[in-house]
Amino acid sequence: MRLLLVEDDPRLGPIMRDVLGVDWRVELVESAEAARDAVRTTAFDAMVVDRGLPGISGEDFVRELRRQRIATPILLLTALGQLHDRVEGLDAGADDYLVKPFEFEELNARLRAMTRSYDQPLGVEIGGWFFSPEDRSIESPYSGRIALTETETALLAVLVAEPERTFTREQLLERVFAQGERATTVETYVHYLRRKIDRDLIRTVRGRGYRLGALD
Structure with missing residues (x-):
């Protein structure tokens, strides 16, 4: 600690x-x-x-x-x-x-x-941030706790579970979103997350998809 x-x-x-x-x-x-x-x-x-x-x-x-x-x-x-x-x-x-x-x-x-x-929920540290999926929040090293929506939490949890893997938009769509949603929905929620956290915590891999960024 x-x-x-x-x-x-x-x-x-x-x-x-x-x-x-x-x-x-x-x-x-x-x-x-x-x-x-x-x-x-x-x-x-x-x-x-x-x-x-x-x-x-x-x-x-x-x-x-x-x-x-x-x-x-x-x-x-x-x-x-x-x-x-x-x-x-x-x-x-x-x-x-x-x-x-x-x-x-x-x-x-x-x-x-x-x-x-101190009631600190179970979670994982990502590049100085502390992600708590059960609490649907992420702890910023600059400004404290930031609430996440259910979908934002699910999307980030998929990336965190396999930090070395690059997911295509179609794979994320299948794992996180309801049937019938379009691939552009993934891009929209990545944008939503990046507005709340450091942009480099979710890395865009050109021509392939997304993966977790900072791992320290």
Whole structure:
């Protein structure tokens, strides 16, 4: 599972990265601005954000993520331990709040609890996006969850099931659409999907049909 760690302390940050790295794929950044760039390119399973960051505070960064409807579980880390400080952090959109100094055993336990309670449907990652066919949605690394129609979900599911295969329009028509539909219907729904996701996630193979694009 991927964890974004936003911590500007030059000593504590690397230590946290190494300790948490036993159970997580940790990306460490030192500012909210750098965290923004990381969130744009990577889908994280959880975040640990220091409240007292330089420039944009951790609390404001969490607010920004929630305004963008990014629902990734977030633990806010801070040296401020008064009740009103904890309330402000939670009201900003954090899922949990841990006061420094802390024990790594407790931090790990809180992260496990946060990710257990996060209702993430079964699915597959496609080029940084997370496709959840049962939920009829795809999670964008830029803007959060995007709802898909039943037909869009079925079309993408066929491509995802055999990512190395190029499907002709006729094959997709037979698998996804009702009898009597024309091949142009496939092109129409590929267009609909591309308006919602990165265009290169569905690749056009000239003269043959379509296949899944980005596989990383």
